[in-house]
Amino acid sequence: MFKNLFRRDKNDKQREEEKEIEIVEEKNETLEESKVGFFGKLKAGLDKTRKGMTEKIDSILKSYTKIDEELFDDLEEILVTADVGINTTMNITDNLKDRVKEEGMTDPQGVKELLKEEIKEAMRLPNLSNTLKINPSPAVILVVGVNGVGKTTTIGKLAYNLKKENKKVILAAGDTFRAGAIEQLNEWSKRAEVDLVTHNEGADPAAVIFDGIQAAKARKCDVLICDTAGRLHNKKNLMNELNKIFRVVEREYPDAQKEVLLVLDATTGQNAISQAKVFKEVCNISGVALTKLDGTAKGGVAIALQSELGLPVKLIGVGEKIDDLQQFNIDDFVDAIFD
Template sequence: MGFFDKLKLSRLKDGLSKTRETIRDNISKLTQGRTEIDDEFLEDLENILIAADVGVETTLNIVERITEKARTETYRSEDELNTMLFGVMEEMLLDVADEHPADFEAPLPAKPYVVLIVGVNGVGKTTSIAKLASNYHKSGKKVIIAAADTFRAAAVEQLQIWADRAGVPMISQGQGADPASVVFDAVSSAVAKDADVVLVDTAGRLHNKSHLMEELAKIMRVARKKVPEAPHEVLLVLDGTTGQNAVSQAREFTKCVNVTGLVITKLDGTAKGGIVLSISRELRLPVKYIGVGEKIDDLQIFDRSKFVKALMGNM
């Protein structure tokens, strides 16, 4: 494993420290002095996992598997019990195949590759766009950002600051402009300049779903005038600190938009990082990227195996 891979793993582990402490510390207290599993133990375990937002469905499956093992196995020590518990939880959490996005260095399936980024205001959409742009830019790809969230006064200015940090150009027309017009300009520029990736910011309004659908549909129609198969990806950004509210947001957005993947942000600021596993199981949508810090390189491609090991503290 190279230096940068180790650095990413270290950041992932650090970013999940609050969730890991919630799970491991509470389970250690639960198993202290125990060598057997009873109904009270299983109820307490359920509460620990749900508190970490692992999700009801996943939690119940974990408890069911542990119950089955407890019927046929005996545990001579607290350590043996802990080993079994964490083994079952890792096995269960890994039991959903995710569609992993390719490394940023990998060849893209289309050029320009148009990515629509959606999500309500305040979830970290702007910074996620900048982090994606930075990763693609560092891998040698030409990136253009389209500032199509023209509704909020500060949206364009904020995105410009982050685009400058990422070292990539941004196409904008200012507050109140037609978002579809901004996207048309950005995609046209990408075609003319032989750019590799277009990242499209969109408005974060959800209270008026019909308007949101109309706006996004118009953006997609306009983009297709220049790139017939655009957008190639629709990423929904969710705030990991909001727990099950993020699941509700995702359900609402998927009613409006054909979401192809999720970006879960702010995992370094929550003890409920289990939401990543919960949301991917419940919505059957792949989590493609996770944010584990505020730095521009703190967006990581989601790897379920590494995530679970970091979450359970076995890395």
């Protein structure tokens, strides 16, 4: 009897262990599938950049039988056209020439892989993190940028993503100047199923942020995302307004993680770089959300932002759906363009 009981216990234990292995395998498969789906979506979103950059590079490399100065000139032209930026392009091609020489490369087809590596290297700068600084909670994300770049949409999609990660999120409608901004954010808060703090149109933005902070504390929320007005035509006013908001955040929420996220429209190419330079003067930008990448061949602007301006890209918009805002990863981004 005891022998049978022991055998049964052993069989039960074995079945439990097999069940646990199955669950782990299922989880790994799901993770792998979601990674493939994530990369596929990124690749599809960067289709225009890939056609404008990599397909041209392939074509150029096929037309050469040897590696010479003219080949590098052609590669430079492609990178500049893709809005990688002149300084960044020069640095990349100079390093590429050195690598080709060091490795004694003679076949033009081998240049592509080296170029891919050099682009990744140009984007990797010391003390530059591509991850949103929101852990441990609480965290405040102040979202800045000019009107029309997709600021409100980015806030809505980010709120949706964070909610999916089981974070408690509150939005604060700090853009009280643009007509319809509050209504638009209200619509997104409903879609993302998160709370929204608002005042009337024309109210003091700093007062809205103040109330947002009090709500975030009272409701023990993990992340407070604040919209701000995007009036760039008057730099002094913009600076004063943002500084007032920053002071409120520092005073009322000193222990919170702080992220100042600049939203830029990738379709504007070098204009996005110009906007970034102005906002960098006005406030301490900690990261960039690059929108509308699916609608442009100018995806190279992400390379210039990091390499030239030292601004880490943290989020990218690769489509119009609510789940088309992705966390930025250098390797995934460059691989999606080149592969």
